[in-house]
Amino acid sequence: MLRIINAALNNQLFFKIANHTMTVVAIDASYTDPYETDVIVTAPGQTVDVLIKADQPVGSYYMAARPYISVPLPTVIPFDNTTTRGIFAYEGSESNNSVMPTLPDFLDTPTAHKFYTNLTGLAGGPQWVPVPLVVDEHMFVTVGLSTEPCEEINATCPNGQRFSASMNNESFVFPQNASMLEAYYYGRVDGVYTTDFPDNPPIVFDYTNPSLSNVEPLIFAPKSTKVKKLKFNSTVEMVLQNTALQARENHPIHIHGFNFHVLAQGFGNYDAVSDSTKFNLVNPQIRNTIAVPSGGWAVVRFQANNPGVWLVHCHLDVHLPVGLAMAFEVGNGPTPSSTLPPPPSDLPRC
Incomplete structure (x- = not known):
């Protein structure tokens, strides 16, 4: 092996x-x-x-x-x-x-x-987890490249724009002065992040049409630190829709803290009516990183049974620092083992 x-x-x-x-x-x-x-x-x-x-x-x-x-x-x-x-x-x-x-x-x-x-999952095999059939949270998330305005016009910022990336037209920024996980644990998230990451893109458009790359309302993505709030043990279904803005590319999206079922993948714009009939609910592959097809989409489903703040981001290293990320804030469960523990006493401090 x-x-x-x-x-x-x-x-x-x-x-x-x-x-x-x-x-x-x-x-x-x-x-x-x-x-x-x-x-x-x-x-x-x-x-x-x-x-x-x-x-x-x-x-x-x-x-x-x-x-x-x-x-x-x-x-x-x-x-x-x-x-x-x-x-x-x-x-x-x-x-x-x-x-x-x-x-x-x-x-x-x-x-x-x-x-x-x-690839399909080994249904009934060791560590097999059946697909949860009741979905509590439906999300449609665009994934791709974008731009952001910059103050100066120079070699790295021609025409007053610089390269960026986003999910649902929100370009993620890591907090500079606090840990998101500690902020969540201590209930001090104000000024660190907000919990209003959108379930859907702000504008519906022809996502895989490369001729739209110069439409400013589509390619400009504001900087933010937004998360999606989830109840413990809720089931989340995410349609990850690649866009052709700037360039079509296969983006490997990784979800921290969870494995997920890959229900279907395809090219073009996801169609909720026809493409949902292709879902494999019997033996789908289980992954933690899904390569969303270039000019296409993938649908994943997982159970939010791990409390904390978990990053979701593109695994192409060049895309994370320019904003191709978001995060989930997962609430505590009813038992001590399903409750986020405090930071360790020897946690290093900056």
């Missing part, structure tokens, strides 16, 4: 082993139905566990990975197009000439989407 971890900052990665197939048995430490493939795809922070049979002639074979770039031509941003390699060598192999696998093209979205959508 190999556990493959994407520790990159800004690249999703294709991974293959020359002349070998792999059987995926877990993703993000949750069991899957066995899925046989010759290529896997991982977003930053995701893990994939695979079983490999050493059934090829004795020899030396390269394991290799290189980026999956989801930004379509002609808007591809610069990226490191190198290939990283390791060696899968059989005992008794005397060859120094390792066989190299044929990796997918950098822009091969169909291969990436096939892998991400063909």
